[in-house]
Amino acid sequence: MSRKPWDLAFTAEPEEVGALRRVMRLHLGIWGLHDVTDEAQLCVSELVSNVITHVGLGTPTTLAVSMNGTHLRIEIHDPDTRALPTLMDAGAGSETGRGMALVDAVAARWGVLLRADRKVTWCELETGLASPGGHVDGAGVTRAEALLSLYSAAKQPSDERSSRLDRTTAEEVVIDAITDFLHWLRAHGCDVDEVLDRAQTHFEAEACGVTGERGGD
Structure with missing residues (x-):
């Protein structure tokens, strides 16, 4: 199966999150990766919300999705290289600081890449694929x-x-x-x-x- 990388430019607004989750579900269904849909949607929600909260409403942002070997890679690109995501040990009742903790809990790994003109916050999810071009075995x-x-x-x-x-x-x-x-x-x-x-x-x-x-x- 061919799983070609794709990306989508959008404006960081709360109402965009639901649309991005639907797009992610659609693409993962086409890719045969139904089992990681919930985790992928959660990561998209939290990474975009992080941009909204710490970079600002209306920020031009890009969602990029690809395969890295047998892992699903999700990237969020934004133009602010100063506001870096931080993993916080937020309490159960805390209203903030939980986003990256949730990403950390479901992702195999995550990180931040700094480019000259943008910041790339990424995470990778285990898919259960036997090979990059294969399918999830059962x-x-x-x-x-x-x-x-x-x-x-x-x-x-x-x-x-x-x-x-x-x-x-x-x-x-x-x-x-x-x-x-x-x-x-x-x-x-x-x-x-x-x-x-x-x-x-x-x-x-x-x-x-x-x-x-x-x-x-």
């Missing part, structure tokens, strides 16, 4: 990968096989496999629609168990 995904490899080998001549299926080819193999399973079910007198409904129910239950209940922004 028992079902692992079994599916093994089945796809066997099915592809059975369907394709040896001189047409590749060591790794691209996404489009893999989708076609999945469609072929599902179609053949439906033929098998019908040949054995099974109710195809009932089996598909049960499979969908199982998938939705397992997906909910993996991602948990996530509120929309």
Whole structure:
């Protein structure tokens, strides 16, 4: 999977935070990184709020998101090189000083880079990816990968096989496999629609168990 870096310029205002959280959720969904959505949204909220509080309302700011190996990297760029984020041991009842503590709690690492014309506050989140261009492994995904490899080998001549299926080819193999399973079910007198409904129910239950209940922004 290709996860190309992207960035978004915005003005540091409280009403922008919700929009940035929605953009982050959308992009992470496309990237297949649903499991880190909550943590990524929290980091965006806190880093942007830090700019609003310590640099000022209306500050021209940029959100930049990329992959650093198997880690998700989130950067907030602002023009003030003097107001540096500080990790404070804020008390439970404190109204301030908790932002970077929250980032520190969920991120694998974070820091600040000073450029000639801007400050870059960044953090990186563990994604669970096996490789930078791979996907988050799970028992079902692992079994599916093994089945796809066997099915592809059975369907394709040896001189047409590749060591790794691209996404489009893999989708076609999945469609072929599902179609053949439906033929098998019908040949054995099974109710195809009932089996598909049960499979969908199982998938939705397992997906909910993996991602948990996530509120929309």
